[in-house]
Amino acid sequence: MNEVIRSLVVVFGVLIAAMSVAAGLIWLERRLLGVWQDRFGPNRVGKFGLLQVLADMIKIFAKEDWIPPFADKPVFVIAPAIIVVTVLMTFAIIPFTRDIEVVNLNIGLLFFLAMSSMGVYSVALAGWASNNKYSLLGGLRAAAQMLSYEIFMGLSLMGIVMLTGSFDLRDIVKAQRGLWFCIPQFFGMIIFLIAGIAETRRLPFDLPEAESELVAGFHSEYSGMKFGMFFVGEYLGITLISALMVTLFFGGWLGPVLPPIVWFILKTLFFICLFILLRASLPRPRYDQLMSYGWKVMLPLALLNLLVTGGILLEINS
Amino acid sequence: MFSLLRSIWTVFVHMFHKRETILYPEMKPYIPPRWRGRIILSRDPYGGERCVACYLCAVACPVDCISLQATEDEHGRRYPQFFRINFSRCIFCGFCEEACPTYAIQLTQDFEMGEYNRQNLVYEKEDLLISGTGKYPGYNFYKVAGLSIAGKDKGEGEDEEPPVDVRTLMP
Numbered sequence: 001m002n003e004v005i006r007s008l009v010v011v012f013g014v015l016i017a018a019m020s021v022a023a024g025l026i027w028l029e030r031r032l033l034g035v036w037q038d039r040f041g042p043n044r045v046g047k048f049g050l051l052q053v054l055a056d057m058i059k060i061f062a063k064e065d066w067i068p069p070f071a072d073k074p075v076f077v078i079a080p081a082i083i084v085v086t087v088l089m090t091f092a093i094i095p096f097t098r099d100i101e102v103v104n105l106n107i108g109l110l111f112f113l114a115m116s117s118m119g120v121y122s123v124a125l126a127g128w129a130s131n132n133k134y135s136l137l138g139g140l141r142a143a144a145q146m147l148s149y150e151i152f153m154g155l156s157l158m159g160i161v162m163l164t165g166s167f168d169l170r171d172i173v174k175a176q177r178g179l180w181f182c183i184p185q186f187f188g189m190i191i192f193l194i195a196g197i198a199e200t201r202r203l204p205f206d207l208p209e210a211e212s213e214l215v216a217g218f219h220s221e222y223s224g225m226k227f228g229m230f231f232v233g234e235y236l237g238i239t240l241i242s243a244l245m246v247t248l249f250f251g252g253w254l255g256p257v258l259p260p261i262v263w264f265i266l267k268t269l270f271f272i273c274l275f276i277l278l279r280a281s282l283p284r285p286r287y288d289q290l291m292s293y294g295w296k297v298m299l300p301l302a303l304l305n306l307l308v309t310g311g312i313l314l315e316i317n318s
Numbered sequence: 319m320f321s322l323l324r325s326i327w328t329v330f331v332h333m334f335h336k337r338e339t340i341l342y343p344e345m346k347p348y349i350p351p352r353w354r355g356r357i358i359l360s361r362d363p364y365g366g367e368r369c370v371a372c373y374l375c376a377v378a379c380p381v382d383c384i385s386l387q388a389t390e391d392e393h394g395r396r397y398p399q400f401f402r403i404n405f406s407r408c409i410f411c412g413f414c415e416e417a418c419p420t421y422a423i424q425l426t427q428d429f430e431m432g433e434y435n436r437q438n439l440v441y442e443k444e445d446l447l448i449s450g451t452g453k454y455p456g457y458n459f460y461k462v463a464g465l466s467i468a469g470k471d472k473g474e475g476e477d478e479e480p481p482v483d484v485r486t487l488m489p
Contacts (some may be wrong), residue, residue: 038332277329281329282326
């Protein structure tokens with residue numbers, strides 16, 4: 001009985017925490033972008049503008065939720081839900097501390113890769129169901145981009161799997177007791193970071209929405225809370241990739257003095273800020289540059305990383 | 319690759335720069351002296367209305383936001399019976415100020431004219447008139463351009479100076 005209550009608390013705790021972090025990121029992103037552009041950002045509503053989140057939520061819930069008559073209705077409605085669901089599912093496998101984890105999957109890493117592949121359906125279907133040329137172009141770009149970046153995202157993680165011999169995220173964190181994987185797997189980390197940005201469709205890789213060319217890409221036709229779902233999905237994605245960066249390469253909850261959960265939160269927050277900094281500073285590449293960069297640079301680099309890691313491991317073990 | 323890292327660093331360093339934003343209601347922005355803000359009607363140094371109701375401002379106004387009616391006082395001097403500016407139409411172009419022959423109508427540095435009710439943006443003469451002389455402290459139209467009106471010739475009225483004999487202005 002105690003076990004059940006405990007797991008319920010963890011499940012809903014993680015759910016609520018993830019959702020409120022995603023909402024809080026609206027404020028954090030606007031504020032940080034302001035700071036990096038010599039402005040203040042929203043600072044009027046509440047203390048430090050913190051209630052801006054609430055104001056934004058009230059606004060987006062009160063918006064007209066309009067489905068265009070030419071859209072494919074069922075698909076149009078389901079598409080925004082898919083992205084939120086897949087990202088939230090992945091939060092289940094992240095070990096926040098030694099004891100706080102929703103499920104302890106022994107194939108945790110594979111589950112994450114599977115779920116992030118599922119996320120492609122959301123944008124591709126949204127672009128298709130909107131029945132609008134800009135949306136379709138956005139959906140096409142999203143599908144191509146996410147499929148090609150998915151490949152070396154998976155490959156970049158295989159180095160870690162080799163080092164630890166496990167897909168279990170908890171084992172991966174425990175294996176980083178001595179040395180965080182960001183040093184032995186430096187290239188793996190860089191590749192995972194870049195692929196992660198591309199997976200969440202954040203700014204240097206936001207070709208699918210590219211508001212200067214495609215109106216808003218795959219979510220041009222969305223309004224109200226359906227648009228809000230894409231928004232929340234994007235912020236959840238940022239949080240997820242940051243949390244995974246921390247878990248896989250920066251020792252998860254490990255750290256001196258402070259309690260483990262605080263370490264985890266601090267590290268995750270650092271990567272979230274890095275995401276926002278990248279958005280503040282980098283321009284968007286051309287689409288062919290994006291694809292050739294993925295296939296001609298990142299994929300060989302990921303394979304090379306795998307090869308070298310394998311070679312060194314073989315050398316040590318023999 | 320290096321240029322990307324450098325631009326990321328440059329943006330990060332901007333965190334420690336001075337903010338460009340002026341937090342408006344608490345901090346007032348600098349308003350230049352020639353700012354074209356709320357329109358006023360000024361008075362001459364003796365406290366009389368400068369406006370002679372010549373309609374030039376109403377003619378010059380591109381959005382037709384000025385309306386007035388001329389009338390004459392007991393000395394035969396023209397003044398506006400009513401003078402109305404609809405600030406919900408006004409575009410603050412300053413043409414009325416340029417057209418005014420007596421420096422009566424002037425644009426000030428005040429811009430905080432927000433209203434909840436559109437009707438409140440229609441300013442009547444008593445809202446427009448100020449007690450001072452505005453931008454031209456010593457100027458009195460009748461002193462420099464006295465006209466012959468009922469009961470007096472050029473330069474004969476009180477406070478008026480007689481016309482200058484141009485031949486005495488020789489160097």
